[in-house]
Amino acid sequence: MTTLTDDLTTQAPALQAGTPVRLAAAAPGLWRVLDARGLIIGHLESLRLRQGVRYRARRFHSASRTFRDLGDFWSPDDAVDCLRFAR
Structure with a gap:
């Protein structure tokens, strides 16, 4: 039997058709967002909250050698758009 938690940790969230990125598994509940190249x-990190699933956009900051959270979103597409346009 598959539970919502299992789906969050193994299945990449579905993105809108035509989105010019792809997701590659990095860890349970975490995916690398790759551009067309x-x-x-x-x-993209999935977070299960009492209110539902949130998606966190994260970017690596090379100068500090840490990840920075860019925001939490109700939609995986919104989180990916944040990564695509906040360069």
């Missing part, structure tokens, strides 16, 4: 533009 295959370059990593950030990470």
